[in-house]
Amino acid sequence: MIRQARVEASHLPPVFYLPSLSVAVVLLLGGRAVIDGSLTYGDLALFIQLLLQIVWPLEAMGLILDLGQRALASAGRAFAWLERIPLLPEAPAERAATLPPDVSASVAFDAVHFAYPGGSEVLCGVRLEVEPDEIVAVCGRTGSGKSTLLSLVARHYDPTAGAVRIAGVDTRALALAELRGAVSVVTQRPVLFSETLRANLLAGRPDADDDAITRALELAGVAEFVASLPDGLDTLIGERGVNLSGGQRQRVALARALLADAPVLILDDPLSAVDTELEHEIVAGLRGGLRGRAVLLATQRLSTLALANRVAVLEGGRVVEEGAPEALIERDGPFAGLFGEDAVVGAD
């Protein structure tokens, strides 16, 4: 900033004073000409006036050139950025596959490999299937690729090799809108927007009525809280409205996903910030609410795991163990290692 000011300080005055000095020259020469009689006062005045009028364009030109250069540089960056963004290739509408019309769908990971750009492989050949009306939990240590695996289903990323199939159809063959209509997501960090609670909830199914909303809220264990809000469903949340706690946000996000009523549900540690006591209540109610859907669940908590019919343990980018939780505990394999003595309790 100081430098900029200094540059201005040393550049502007010459432009400022150039006219003054040239006025001196004009007066000196022109004055003599007037004394000689070869020039009139009028000519002299006109000359000086025109001289002064040159000043502003001179001053402005530098400024405008500078501004123009900056604008060009910014525009260049903006356009370069736009060009670099890879678009998610979408099957053209006329050739897009469609999902079977019935409400249930399975999810299958077929030898799925995935690496983030520039990173090493996170998933190396994951095979996993989730049948309709089945809840499969994915476990594993932090960084084992649980969230990554889940994010492939709704095509937040595409696998680098292998395929993800929904009801037997490769997700890449589906129109994005169709795919995302079929898959409902609860992210690890719940995202709610600064609008009313109702608008947030209706995101996945704009035509849902209040009864459906209430049912979803009840399943997610947040109905009571919403009822306690002064404006109920019309409460504005977020920055300019009511601030929800982490657990409340998670439960609202869960309700939103449940309301969408999609055949496939992706739950990425959906209750991590919820009190244990409340979690048990939700888990107990949720199983009925999830009936008929293919649910893929990632969690670190044994208590959330109670939802699952089947558990898959991810390690080193592969499914190293799979089966009913009770069976896995007996086996004393990776799953038992993950949950320590908790696992023993889980088998009770």
Added chain:
Amino acid sequence: MSALTELAAPDGSPRAPVPTGLLSLRRFVAQRPLWVAGVLACAIGEALAQTGSWLLVRVAINNGIARRNMATLDLALAAFVAVSVSGFVLYGIMTRGMARLGQDIVVGLRRELFDHLTTLSLRYFSEQRAGWIIARLTSDMDAISDVLSEGLPTLVTSCALLPAAVLALIINDWRLGLAALVVLPPALVLSRWFQRASTRAQLDVRNRIAVVTAHVAESVAGMVIVQSFRRQRAFRGRFDELNDANRRANVHAQRIVSVFFPSIELLGVISTVAVLAVGAHLLPSNQIGTIAAAYFLLSLAFQPLQSLSEVYSQLQSGQAAMTKIGSVLDEDVEISSPAEAIVPGRLNGHLRLDRVRFAYGDHEVLHGIDLTVPAGSCCAIVGESGGGKSTLAKLVARFYDPSVGAVTVDGLDLRELDLRAYRRQLGVVLQDQFLFSGTIADNVRFAAPEASDAELERICGLVGLDRVAARFPDGLRHQIREGGSGLSAGERQLISIARALLADPRVLIFDEATSNIDRPTELLIERALDRLLRGRTSLIIAHRIATARRADQIIVVERGTIVQRGTERELLAVDGPFRRLAAAHVIGAGPDGAAERRGDGSDRAAGPPRRPDASGGHAGAGGHPPARHAGHPSARGRAGGAAGGGHRAPSCPERPGPLSE
């Protein structure tokens, strides 16, 4: 001259050239009287040089050209050049000085604001959103910086130039001067209108673009959900709407500009015509230089008028920014050391809360807490969230002061202690401790910057952080991003445990993390916690009974009061809130589902036998229902078994001992 001072004051109030909020910057100016005097002298000198030079032109024309006197012409022009050049030099000095001064003020103000923020009570931060506070340090400071680096120089030069030009006009010829100034009243009215309209318009523009930015920020942050729920179209629609409103606001602002500046030009032309007409009638032909000088001086009088109008909206936003910054600076430092603070020596750490009440605003959250934690012992606080557990802990850390009652350590009221000296002996491990960008080692060293590398590594080894760090190629020198993304919650908590251990506090506050911790990391944390508790007075906010078990006493806090207290055994022996809490944690004991799927409750009885010897025989003891307790995940002394030979710590070990580990 009152018209002049009025002109100099863009907001129209005669003696306030700068709006009042910005006047609070005076103290920075007052610290540098010589600088300021020098800069002002340069500004005045430059204004005099600029206007004076045109009076020399008058001499050159009237006495030189008109009288055909070459010598006078040469002399006058030489003087003209000399005066112009000195004006040029003065201008250069002034702008440089002004830039220095402006940036000094910005740096000083920013430092003052930041210093003040670090001393404010947490109450302020809980009531004020982080974004709001950050905006004071960034966008508001930018607005002030703009005013100081662009607005202020223009203001000073214009304020100097305008009176100088008017003065020179009068000296030149008072009749011509009066003719020239005929347009001044309408020019003033016009300027006033412009200042008001343009301030409003600029404000509107800023607000609209802020809304656009906020919308973009929210969409970017929530892109997963926007895409998942196919809300792109709705979001784009809203974006278009906001963008269009922003466009309209900009066009409106430009329209105001496009009316004002040509109008001022027009007034300038009228004024010129008046000067020429009056001059032609009144002055003899040999005084033509006087007319020329008046003509040129006139433009010098109009130029500041336009410049001042241009900087007016900038001053206004600077003013608004300063008012908001001022509101932060005026915020009372609630928590501070008293004038004659007691600087405690090494504390024993005997903690006492004496009938402590506390309210956030009008909302009382603690209603009379009495608690004694003997030196070196460990007290666990359990209870449902929102019951006041963290508030209680924060009072001990003196992040807040109680509204009634007192918190004492070794019999000394915290409010009488030197805050820094107390906090130096206080360790706080929060549920999700904030990590700063820097290496893991930097973050561990945060509370004890002078610790040696060897000491650091020893501590990291003790808590098992070296194992976590081994996951990264750079080990402990792994750069973590701000907030610690890339590390799991458990790993973040390990880092903050190491941080606390390295600082070697006498009193420790530990808020157990609730979520998202994988089992192996959890075991590391449990072991590290045992290390950390040894030989210190500690207050643990426990979410798991295994953690509470470490304590010498457990208090159950519900709705702002202690509803139950005692040892684990005592508490489990009676049917009360603790037992209810303990039972709620039992896996599979939820109302129905889990138990139903895993077989019935009878299975649970099979639990205990599979677990030979629990933690210090707690399990079987007491009259509590064995089935319930046995079903609890942590009833099996997690720390002992799974940590593979780690010491078992049913309660706070080895106390009160020296911190020589």
